[in-house]
Amino acid sequence: MDERRSLLGHRRGESEPKPGNARKVKVAQGAILLTVALERLAFYSLTGNLVLFLNRDPFIWKSYNALYCTFVFLGISYVLSFVGGIIADTLLGKFKTLLFAFVIYLVGYIFLPVVTYEDNTVSAENNTFLQAICGKFRNSEDQQNDKRSLIEENCAALIFGILTIISVGSGIFRSVIAPFGADQVRGEGPQTSLAFFNWYYWSINLGTLVALSVVTYIQQDYSFFYGFLSSNICLGLSCLVFITGCWTYIYVPKTGSILTNIFKIFFESCQRRRMHRHRENNVEHISADASDIPEFRVTESSPSFLDRAKYRFGGSFHETAVEDVKQLLKILCVFMTLLPYWMVYFQMQTTFELQGLHMKLDMSNTETYTFCNHNYSSFTTQLTSKNTLVAAWFTLFDVIFLILLLPLFDRVIYPYLKKRDRPVGIVCRISIGMMFATAAVMVAGVVELFRLKQVWPDEDKQCCSTTINQTIGHTVYRAADMSVFWQIPQYALIGISEVFTSVAALEFAYQMAPKSMKGIIMGFFYLFTGIGSLLGTGTMFAFKGTWFFQEDFGNINCRIPCTDEKRKFEHACHLDYYFFFLAGLEFLGMFVFISIAKRLRLSQHLVPVSKTSTLNNVTEKTFAKEREDLSHSASRRVNS
Structure with missing residues (x-):
C-alpha cells in the first residue's frame, strides 16, 4: 500500500547539499535500499500472519480478538509515523532518529522468537515456557466454555507489550527513512533522484514479496519460531547495513518543525478575533464621525479567521x-474523506486472511464432516494432514497487481489519454480507486x-454444519x-x-502542499x-452482539x-x-470526497496540463502578496 511505491520522487529541500563523491553516493543509495528491503521483510513477516499467529496454538485467541489486535497494531504503527517525523525535524535529526527506531524495533522483535520457542513441538497446555511468563493457559477445550474479552486472552499483556514496542519502532x-534517502541524492540531478526512488519502490516490494511468499509459508506450515527467527535476523542485518553505510551518508541538519508556526498562527488568529470583537463592542458607543479615525475605520473586505494573522x-x-496553513487545512479535509478507504484497505491483513483460513487451503482434502447439536467451536481435537496453501499468500495478488x-498506467495509459486531450485528473483517479475498493469488499x-x-x-437442519478439517500447527480449522x-x-480489486x-x-x-510543509504532509x-x-x-x-458474539469463541461460522x-x-x-457495511460506507465516502473536492475546487488546482504557465502565475501571485504584505507593514509603522 502506502509505502510500497515511489512516495517522494519529487521532493526537494530548501537548500541543496553539494554533490558528493559519485562512489559514496552509490554506496549510500545501495545501503539505504538494502536496509529498506530487509526492514519491510521483517515488518510484513509479522503483519502478514499476525491473525493466524494469535488465533492458533499456543495462544488460541478468539478470531475476532486477533482481528482487533491486528487493527490496533497497524493503527498505532501508522499513527506514530507522524511522531517520528517531528522527532527527526526538531530533536535528533534523521540519522539519529533512525538509529533510535532500530533500537526500539529490535528490542520488541527479539521477543517474538522467544515466545514461540516451543510452538513447533508442544501445544498450549504443555508449553511450560509461556506458562512461566504468563501464568496458566486456557487450552482449546477450555475455550469452548469460556467467555473472555480481548485483555483476558492468553498472554495478552505480553503480546500487547511486544506489539506496541514494535509498532513504535516501525512507525x-x-x-524518516524515505526523507533520509532523499537527502542522499539531492544535488545529483533529477535523473539520479528519479532512478533512486524507482529502486526504492522496488526494494520495498522485494521485501514484501519475500515476506509474504517465503516467511509466511514457514510460519504456517512449519513453525512461527523459525519464521520469526529468520525475519529477526533480517531486521538485525538491516540495522547493520544501515550503520555500515554511515561514512557515505549526507547529513542534513534538523530544521525545526513547521508545527510551531502553525500553532502560532492559530493562536494569534484567535487572539486577534477576540480583540476585534471587543473593538466592535466599543465602536457601538462612538459617534458616526469616529469612522474617519484610522483605528476605527472598517476594512473594505472582512478577513477570514486565519487571515487576521496576516x-x-x-x-x-x-x-x-498564512496561506500555507489554509492550504494544509484543505489537504486535511481530503485526508478525512479517505478514512473509509483505509478501513477497507486494512481488511487484507485481517478479515480477508481470517476468511481464507476458513476456506479450503488443501485442494487434495475431500473429506467432509457433519456436526449437529454442539456449540460450534472453531477447534476440534481431530488433526489432519497439513495444508499446502498459505492464507497470507493471497495478499501477494495485491502486490502483483500493483507492480x-x-x-502500465504511468507509461502507457495516462500518456495516451493525455495526447488525446483526455487527461485523468487526480480527483477522478481517487474516485475511481474508491469505486474499486467498494467492489473489493462487496465481492x-x-x-x-x-x-x-x-x-x-x-x-x-439449521443446526447441522458440513465442513472440512484443516490443520495449522496444533490447531484445526473447520473450513x-x-x-x-x-x-x-x-x-486484485484492492x-x-x-x-x-x-x-x-x-x-x-x-x-x-506548500513547499514549507512537504515533510509534515x-x-x-x-x-x-x-x-x-x-x-x-x-x-x-x-457490531459486537449483532454480527459478532461473545459466545462464539472466535468461530466465524x-x-x-x-x-x-x-x-x-x-x-x-x-x-x-460487515463486508457489505464497509462497501456502503466506502460508497458514501466516495460521494463525500467528490463533494469536498467540488467545494474546494480541487480540479482547478490539480489540472495535469500547462504546468509551466500555472507555476508562473502562482509565482507572480506570491511576489505580489509579499509586496502587499510589506506595504501594509510599512503603513502600520508610519501610522504608529
Whole structure:
C-alpha cells in the first residue's frame, strides 16, 4: 500500500547539499535500499500472519480478538509515523532518529522468537515456557466454555507489550527513512533522484514479496519460531547495513518543525478575533464621525479567521505563511474523506486472511464432516494432514497487481489519454480507486455469503454444519468446502484501487502542499492511514452482539444457540454483513470526497496540463502578496 511505491520522487529541500563523491553516493543509495528491503521483510513477516499467529496454538485467541489486535497494531504503527517525523525535524535529526527506531524495533522483535520457542513441538497446555511468563493457559477445550474479552486472552499483556514496542519502532522508521534517502541524492540531478526512488519502490516490494511468499509459508506450515527467527535476523542485518553505510551518508541538519508556526498562527488568529470583537463592542458607543479615525475605520473586505494573522490585517505573519496553513487545512479535509478507504484497505491483513483460513487451503482434502447439536467451536481435537496453501499468500495478488499496473498506467495509459486531450485528473483517479475498493469488499461479502451457505447447506437442519478439517500447527480449522481461490478477485480489486487512490492521494498531497510543509504532509498522510485502521477496530466492536458474539469463541461460522437439532438458532455470525457495511460506507465516502473536492475546487488546482504557465502565475501571485504584505507593514509603522 502506502509505502510500497515511489512516495517522494519529487521532493526537494530548501537548500541543496553539494554533490558528493559519485562512489559514496552509490554506496549510500545501495545501503539505504538494502536496509529498506530487509526492514519491510521483517515488518510484513509479522503483519502478514499476525491473525493466524494469535488465533492458533499456543495462544488460541478468539478470531475476532486477533482481528482487533491486528487493527490496533497497524493503527498505532501508522499513527506514530507522524511522531517520528517531528522527532527527526526538531530533536535528533534523521540519522539519529533512525538509529533510535532500530533500537526500539529490535528490542520488541527479539521477543517474538522467544515466545514461540516451543510452538513447533508442544501445544498450549504443555508449553511450560509461556506458562512461566504468563501464568496458566486456557487450552482449546477450555475455550469452548469460556467467555473472555480481548485483555483476558492468553498472554495478552505480553503480546500487547511486544506489539506496541514494535509498532513504535516501525512507525518512526517508516516516516524518516524515505526523507533520509532523499537527502542522499539531492544535488545529483533529477535523473539520479528519479532512478533512486524507482529502486526504492522496488526494494520495498522485494521485501514484501519475500515476506509474504517465503516467511509466511514457514510460519504456517512449519513453525512461527523459525519464521520469526529468520525475519529477526533480517531486521538485525538491516540495522547493520544501515550503520555500515554511515561514512557515505549526507547529513542534513534538523530544521525545526513547521508545527510551531502553525500553532502560532492559530493562536494569534484567535487572539486577534477576540480583540476585534471587543473593538466592535466599543465602536457601538462612538459617534458616526469616529469612522474617519484610522483605528476605527472598517476594512473594505472582512478577513477570514486565519487571515487576521496576516500583516495586512495587523498580524505578525506573511501572506504566504498564512496561506500555507489554509492550504494544509484543505489537504486535511481530503485526508478525512479517505478514512473509509483505509478501513477497507486494512481488511487484507485481517478479515480477508481470517476468511481464507476458513476456506479450503488443501485442494487434495475431500473429506467432509457433519456436526449437529454442539456449540460450534472453531477447534476440534481431530488433526489432519497439513495444508499446502498459505492464507497470507493471497495478499501477494495485491502486490502483483500493483507492480504490473503502476508502470502500465504511468507509461502507457495516462500518456495516451493525455495526447488525446483526455487527461485523468487526480480527483477522478481517487474516485475511481474508491469505486474499486467498494467492489473489493462487496465481492468479499458475496464470497462470505456463499461460504456460509457451504457450511450450513441443509435448511431443514439449521443446526447441522458440513465442513472440512484443516490443520495449522496444533490447531484445526473447520473450513467450508470452498476453494480459497475464490478470494483472488477481492485482493486484485484492492490492488487496482491502490493504483488509483493511494498513489493519486499522495500525488495530490505533494501538489497541493506548500513547499514549507512537504515533510509534515507525509506525516499527516500516515496519521490518517493509522486512524483508518483504528476505526476498523471500532466498527467491529460496535457490531459486537449483532454480527459478532461473545459466545462464539472466535468461530466465524457460529450459530447461537444450536444445542438441539430441532431448535432454530437465534443468532448467527455474519462477517458478510460487515463486508457489505464497509462497501456502503466506502460508497458514501466516495460521494463525500467528490463533494469536498467540488467545494474546494480541487480540479482547478490539480489540472495535469500547462504546468509551466500555472507555476508562473502562482509565482507572480506570491511576489505580489509579499509586496502587499510589506506595504501594509510599512503603513502600520508610519501610522504608529
